[in-house]
Amino acid sequence: MTLYDETLTLLQELIRNACVNDLTPDSGQEIRNAESLERFFEGTPNVKITKLEPHPGRTSIIVTVPGSDPDAEPLTLLGHTDVVPVDLPKWTKDPFGAEISDGQIWGRGSVDMLFITATQAAVTRQVAREGGLRGTLTFVGVADEEARGGLGAKWLSEEHQNLFSWKNCLSESGGSHLPVHDGSDAVVINVGEKGAAQRRIHVNGDAGHGSIPFDRDSAIVKIGEVARRIAAADLKVAKDDIWQGFVQAHRFDPETEQALLSGTSPEAYAEFGGLSRFAHAVSHLTIAQTVVRAGQAINVLPSHAYLELDIRTLPGQTNDYVDDTLRAALGDLADEVEIEHLISEEATVSPTDSRLYNTLEKVLGDFFPDAPVVPIISSGGSDLRFGRRLGGVGYGFAVHARERTLAEAMGQLHSHDEALYLEDLELTVRGYDSVVREFLG
The missing domain is CATH 3.30.70.360 (Alpha-Beta Plaits)
Structure with a gap:
């Protein structure tokens, strides 16, 4: 199987696990996705796996691939595993069926943000299979992002701050395009919220x-x-x-x-x-x-x-x-x-002159050579703010096809019939693979 095929198979499983967070402590049950991710990494060499649970069923999983150079910059991939509820009568597809049709994968969380989470996991596993890179790579499948992280990233940053590095983090979303007035292109990176x-x-x-x-x-x-x-x-x-x-x-x-x-x-x-x-x-x-x-x-x-x-x-x-x-x-x-x-x-923002930002900018430039990269802030929140508060930098990153505008990408968030174009999944897999190797290698 190719890296893309592995990612798609994992994404379908994560969607079907239906880890719906309705903002109550006993909802979410991200343990299902944590166990899927643990099975995904089973037998992979060069990884250390840790699972943590502040409340029954609200499980986060941490997968670390040690680097060969302890002085090299680390990279942490923060992918949340919970999804928001659905209004079932408004859906024309099974929200947890992960159906593939019309060039898209349909389901709650396909865009927010399980396609990035699956990509991060698959790229991490591939790096581990190859023996790792110079810098340490960590993938975190985080619970409770949709309820502001009290049982997820917020809890991890307060109670287990040293389990992994918060210095350089990637999460949702980014990589969509602006409808430039003259018909040219521009692509965005989320630098803050x-x-x-x-x-x-x-x-x-x-x-x-x-x-x-x-x-x-x-x-x-x-x-x-x-x-x-x-x-x-x-x-x-x-x-x-x-x-x-x-x-x-x-x-x-x-x-x-x-x-x-x-x-x-x-x-x-x-x-x-x-x-x-x-x-x-x-x-x-x-x-x-x-x-x-x-x-x-x-x-x-x-x-x-x-x-x-x-x-x-x-x-x-x-x-x-x-x-x-x-x-x-x-x-x-x-x-x-x-x-x-x-x-x-308080609002949090990362600089646009960091090594990680420059790496993202270079990779996006390889995909879209004539498109300027535009830093934006999000009107909502993400787990990246916890890393920024600890002194790290954090950016929202994915790669979407030229046709996918920022408005279209945002329109899929928490929507009925949420769906991701498979083309965007393939681009994001390639994008993350390039960023990880460029930054850590």
Whole structure:
């Protein structure tokens, strides 16, 4: 079997194991994929295998291929093994059947991110079979990424930090293409991700009987006004090099480019087409109002209400910055609310002048010689942030065919009828094999 064939067979097994993470501790059961991966490496020389389980069934597997030179740079491949739930009636294929048709493999996790996980495992096994390289190569099949890593990468980075190197890490996603305005090509590498600054805004009002509402201070009216003011908040456009490079890579006309870089015209985001929402997200602090709660009985005026905000921060935007932004938006209501902090994690970004980034850039250049490589940040999260917090660099890497735009790749994430083109799997296998040998060899 070729390396691609081995990868495809493994990918089908990982999809069929249906390690669905619904964000509860007993879900996921990534032990099924960990055991599949352990069998995949069974009998392979030159590997050390470790399995860890912070909660029954929530298993991560670590496979290490020692390098011949202890001073050589190491490389760690972080592939998560859990997937998100499915809305079964919305699927036209079996979400866990791993069916191959129309040049694609269908199934939950085929794109996010089991095709990369399977690729990383297969390339690691091939390197081990050959006796290893100069630098140490580690593959980690990580549990619980879809629930922010509390039983996976976060736990590993806190409780077992020294089991493998976090210095140079690769994970999801990257390698898709930008719809450049003049019809030329550009290919992306994920170098960072936005942070989280979740908030719960509390307000109080007068309790009372629903039949006598006159002259009451209504918690519901107040929380509605809080929501209205936050929706109208003045959120400034990013001024960093990554946003500037992303805009310039599209080769818009000078007027559109200037409007996007200066933030003077929200309407200019329409020029990104299918990427308009993503482009806005990675150029602003975003505040999504997602949950509101007040009252229990229809005949009782509630004395308390709250609004939950899913806030995503750009690099450099601190908790204080977020709270100041909310207070400024609330104006004279700011003194009447309590701002409760929920999950807060700062944004993380890796440099574009590291040896690993340069290797990725070179490999992508071999696939797409005329396409500039464009660093981007993700609007969501990945396990790479834990390595960055420990002082390492981390990049999202894959290789997609020229026809696969960034918008199309993102559109498959957590979607109904999630599917990966087999051409992209073959390209990603070749890409990872090249990167590992270039970086470690």
